Amino acid sequence: MTEESEGAAARVSTTGWPDVMKAAIWPVFALIAVAIFFTPISGILRNTADKATLNELNMGPLQVKLSAAAEKLRAPAPAIAKMVAGLDSAQVEELINWNENALSVQFCLNPAPLGDPRWGRLTDDYVRGRIEDARAYRGMIEAGIFTAEPVETQPTGCSDSVAITPDGLRAKHFLLDLLTNALELSTK
Structure with a gap:
């Protein structure tokens, strides 16, 4: 260097x-x-x-808010909360639409698959809807919201007698109370 x-x-x-x-x-x-x-x-x-927490939801021109009554709603029993939390949208719809005056209804819980000749000329959309309804009811039976007993007198072997349980009624009433008393709907 x-x-x-x-x-x-x-x-x-x-x-x-x-x-x-x-x-x-x-x-x-x-x-x-x-x-x-x-x-x-x-x-x-x-x-x-x-x-x-989510207090407000905007869906296009519709605004959904939790009302002051939402804080006053009585919390469901743990078993009912577990039932409700496990429901998907199709099951919530079926539960809310259940006719409380019916002791039971006959319903096909295991329908034939799409394309089966037993569906005859019914549209594929209709058949898909019945298959989805059956799936929803099977899940709610598993959750204890409904019970099902086979009806032996039906020749198709696809009919079950479906009835709502007391806990199922409590779950339905909680959901209806939540929808009718806890939400305020308005347009922007």
């Missing part, structure tokens, strides 16, 4: 250190701040997410 290059290396190394220190100090402070405040900040975010 020549004397000139040694001097240049010495100047770079001695004059570069303050610049390197300045450049490195802010990331060090940032890391220290993250380490110190990570737990409190993450706790605040977690608590906020846990307590966040």
